[in-house]
Amino acid sequence: MKFLPHNYQAYCINRIVDMPVFPGPGLGAYLGMGLGKTVITLTAVNELKYSRFAVRKVLVIAPKKVAEATWSKEAAKWEHLKLLRIIPVLGSLKQRIRALNTPADVYVINRENVQWLVDYYRNDWPFDMVVIDESSSFKNHQAKRFKSLCWVRKRISRLVELTGTPAPNGLIDLWAQVYLLDGGERLGKTIGGFRQRYFDPDQRSAQQVFSYKPKDGADDTIQDKINDICISMSAEDYLDLPECLSIEVPVQLDTKAQAAYKKLEKDMLLEINDEEITATTAAALGTKLLQLGNGAVYGEDRQVVEIHKCKIEAFLELVEALQGQSALVFYNFQHDRDRILAALKKSGLRIRVYKDAQDETDWNNHQIDILLAHPASTAYGLNLQDGGNHIIWFGLNWSLELKQQADKRLHRQGQKQKVFIHHLIVQGSMDEDVMDALQGKSNTQESLLKSLRVRIEKVKEESA
Helix, strand or coil: CCCCCCHHHHHHHHHHHCCCCCCCCCEEEEECCCCCHHHHHHHHHHHHHHHCCCCCCEEEEECHHHHHHHHHHHHHHCHHHCCCCEEEECCCHHHHHHHHCCCCCEEEEEHHHHHHHHHHHHHHCCCCEEEEECHHHHCCCCCHHHHHHHHHHHHCCEEEEECCCCCCCCHHHHHHHHHHHHCCCCCCCCHHHHHHHHEEECCECCCCECCEEECCCHHHHHHHHHCCCEEEECHHHHCCCCCEEEEEEEECCCHHHHHHHHHHHHHHHHCCCCCCCCHHHHHHHHHHHHHHHHCEEECHHHCEEECCCHHHHHHHHHHHHCCCCCEEEECCCHHHHHHHHHHCCCCCCCEEECCCHHHHHHHHCCCCCEEEECHHHHCCCCCCCCCCCEEEECCCCCCHHHHHHHHCCCCCCCCCCCEEEEEEEECCCHHHHHHHHHHHCCCHHHHHHHHHHHHHHHHHHHHC
């Protein structure tokens, strides 16, 4: 296929090609999902490697599923990239070492193995250009992958960060990513200094601050400081995408299910003192309540205890209403997946649980009716727009980043139909709180803590 870049793509390619070498800053290409970050980057690499002889070996750090196939498939699709040799560095220790010793231009490794790779090469680091695909996975300044990459940063001539969601949980996520680009020149050398300058403590206990909120004007100030090394573009501004409709499908529990739900919710909530609730206990309790809304919870020894079938029944009705149209179904817990598979067993539909690149190919070739997937396994890099235009969220989670990325598997460049995103929402449950938080794009932890405190107070009032 011949590549005819859009104007914005040509601009991004030139920015990567013309970026200064170290000690100059790297480039953050914070492009909206569906804008073609992969082909943009590969085109720039191809230019630097074979036209300008400016790079020798390129490393791409990506989510595991993306590392397995996305970069190789993208290069194979375009005629102008036929010279590029791309090798995934995955699998066992022996397989990874063999891949690293295979001649290639681009080596693609999953982000979990960054520390191993740095330790493997130490002072003999060979990659003069590094691309971080989904750089928001490097937002934690305490993570080993971040510290390892900092250690070899001076040996990297060109560093490019790619993501559509650089600050999924707020501006606080930007510091580590920008530090990798410029060594702290723009946002400060330490995360503590960054917080002190631009944020105020928000949720906290006597000894610990759980979250920070930006000071007035911090957003504009931070953007001004990083504007020269970051490109920010939204897909809606550059692509004529079909309409995307978000639909809430209310699920009403029957009398028996509602009684069981209320009893378990009450027992769980009353175990927690709302004044002593911490981020850890909030996360555990929030997870339990989401499981409960979906219809089952994990008991002792990870045994699954089914509470109700109301959401499963609503899901089956929705699938029936699609009249044979394919649907990408996101589940949150393994028992959700297993119960969905059991419910669809006699449907006659072609059901698949997403595992690898072959499932992506079969979906796009309309060989799958229902593709079940966990959002974490399909949220990045997969192009599923050719296989259908319906998404069903059986169970939600609190991550806005995963939600946005997962939805863009269908609503992206190349999609020819209007995209429908169906959310199964159990009325009066934690589902409603999660949906409100995602729509409001508010801080995850703050929303969870607030939601649980409200529910605890309500249960206490009803029990008084």
